[in-house]
Amino acid sequence: MNRGEKESTVDGTTVIRKPVRSARLQVRPDGTLRVVAPPAFDVEGFLQRNAAWIEKRRRELDRLAADGRGREDLLLLHGRFCRLVPAARFAIDETRGTVACPSVPALRRGLSRTLKEEVLGRLEAYPDLVGRREGRIAVKMQKTRWGSCSALGNLNINLRVVALPETLREYVVVHEAAHLREQNHSKRFWRLVGDRYPNYQAAEAELRRYWIILERNRIWGTLRDMR
Numbered sequence: 001m002n003r004g005e006k007e008s009t010v011d012g013t014t015v016i017r018k019p020v021r022s023a024r025l026q027v028r029p030d031g032t033l034r035v036v037a038p039p040a041f042d043v044e045g046f047l048q049r050n051a052a053w054i055e056k057r058r059r060e061l062d063r064l065a066a067d068g069r070g071r072e073d074l075l076l077l078h079g080r081f082c083r084l085v086p087a088a089r090f091a092i093d094e095t096r097g098t099v100a101c102p103s104v105p106a107l108r109r110g111l112s113r114t115l116k117e118e119v120l121g122r123l124e125a126y127p128d129l130v131g132r133r134e135g136r137i138a139v140k141m142q143k144t145r146w147g148s149c150s151a152l153g154n155l156n157i158n159l160r161v162v163a164l165p166e167t168l169r170e171y172v173v174v175h176e177a178a179h180l181r182e183q184n185h186s187k188r189f190w191r192l193v194g195d196r197y198p199n200y201q202a203a204e205a206e207l208r209r210y211w212i213i214l215e216r217n218r219i220w221g222t223l224r225d226m227r
Contacts, residue, residue, distance in 0.1 A: 005018045012032040014033070016035070018036060018038075020038055023038070023043070027058060028215075029212045030215060031061060035047070073218055073219065075163075075219045078162070078163070078165060079163075079168075082097045089102070111223075114162060116137060118162075119155075119173055126196065129192065129196075130177055137154075138154070138155070138156050138157070139157050139159050141226075146158045146161055147176040148176070149179035160220065163214055170197070171203040175200075178196075
């Protein structure tokens with residue numbers, strides 16, 4: 001935390017006190033609340049005044065997470081929920097719907113290798129976007145984004161992308177590859193994306209849904225929280 005900030009958590013509500021002009025309220029993907037407010041602000045009253053909006057937002061998040069309900073202890077991989085089975089080596093059995101691994105760190109390494117190899121292969125299909133790209137490709141566990149592209153042409157892909165079905169994995173690659181040509185989200189950028197993935201608006205909506213499911217998934221939560 002920054003100097004001058006104080007944080008407390010009560011009944012699933014995290015309150016961060018800092019010198020801001022007005023209070024901000026966020027309903028997290030798991031339904032808990034985060035409030036950023038001035039030091040002397042009446043947070044309890046603020047929550048009471050916004051109770052209807054909070055309940056509406058929680059219902060919306062529950063709707064988005066419906067496909068993952070009751071399957072929070074299964075690994076979402078390639079759009080399917082798979083069972084983890086103990087084994088000496090990492091291996092994916094798509095037919096049986098199982099992922100073998102000796103440990104959580106081994107699972108993360110195996111998933112990272114799988115995703116990086118796939119991304120490299122998919123990028124080859126878009127030479128007009130990639131050009132003579134000399135930047136690196138890294139798979140990371142990013143907190144808020146599916147991917148990013150630096151001014152140097154380095155692509156960072158969120159490990160969570162490996163959880164997505166094939167069409168959405170393709171979309172993430174197209175989106176980030178387009179950033180090699182256009183760094184911002186300008187009209188030109190979206191034309192580049194749309195020329196190669198016409199249904200990108202539906203893909204964006206699906207990505208939001210999958211993000212909520214993954215935020216509530218306990219296995220992906222363990223992978224996210226690894227040091």
